[in-house]
Amino acid sequence: MSASASPAAAPAVTNTPGMSALYQRFCQRLPERVATLQSGWRLWQVSNDGKAPDELVRGLHSLAGAAGLHGLDELTHRARALEQALLAPEARPAAQASDFEALIACLKGLATAP
Amino acid sequence: MPTLERVMVVEDDPDIRDILDMSLGTMGGFTLSLHAEAHSAIDAVADFAPQLIVLDVMLPDMSGPEALPFLKQRLHDKPAVVVFLTATAGTGVREEFMAKGAQVVMFKPFDPVTLPGLLEGVWTQHQTEGTPD
Numbered sequence: 001m002s003a004s005a006s007p008a009a010a011p012a013v014t015n016t017p018g019m020s021a022l023y024q025r026f027c028q029r030l031p032e033r034v035a036t037l038q039s040g041w042r043l044w045q046v047s048n049d050g051k052a053p054d055e056l057v058r059g060l061h062s063l064a065g066a067a068g069l070h071g072l073d074e075l076t077h078r079a080r081a082l083e084q085a086l087l088a089p090e091a092r093p094a095a096q097a098s099d100f101e102a103l104i105a106c107l108k109g110l111a112t113a114p
Numbered sequence: 115m116p117t118l119e120r121v122m123v124v125e126d127d128p129d130i131r132d133i134l135d136m137s138l139g140t141m142g143g144f145t146l147s148l149h150a151e152a153h154s155a156i157d158a159v160a161d162f163a164p165q166l167i168v169l170d171v172m173l174p175d176m177s178g179p180e181a182l183p184f185l186k187q188r189l190h191d192k193p194a195v196v197v198f199l200t201a202t203a204g205t206g207v208r209e210e211f212m213a214k215g216a217q218v219v220m221f222k223p224f225d226p227v228t229l230p231g232l233l234e235g236v237w238t239q240h241q242t243e244g245t246p247d
Binding site for chain 2 (some may be wrong): 001018019022026029062076
């Protein structure tokens, strides 16, 4: 996956009654998701066994599910691909760092979008 | 035949839980019991007596399939239709979760507009075909 951090595409389902408000709430919660993912990432960087922490895998899994419901296909794809990559036995932080940073930049972009 | 009224939702992600609340509560008109963890749902299930349970597969305290026997045990003679909710797609996923006790496996993302009708259909079908164990 590209390491570039283009802003996520506009969600497709926010015109559903009630979804617009929930999308705003999703965006407001993004800094909390970013903090959780970064915390999990730091744990992985210092872990001895190389296994990605549950906190990180779970955070990516939840993010993919929530982003998908808001029609954020690019973000969903990034989160799901990274989750799958982290579950591979040979996964290591250095190899996934660019994809992780791209995901975080994507989340921060959404969180600060008007 | 009774109509579907009481739905228990067990989903740890707050954004997905909010969407389920809007979809099934506001739009669907069901009475909901919402839970972020399996233990909370297990504690509440007997009193609420749901007719249908939407159960996320990946929960923080135990998995949906692990929680299901405890939920069924607390329901005694008031069995509910169980819908597993998962973001994990792939060959054999549906069959795996059906074997673990779900009557239906639903994949994320789902359509919040059509979800209430879908669940009503599932519930009606199971009433017609026989109540699950």
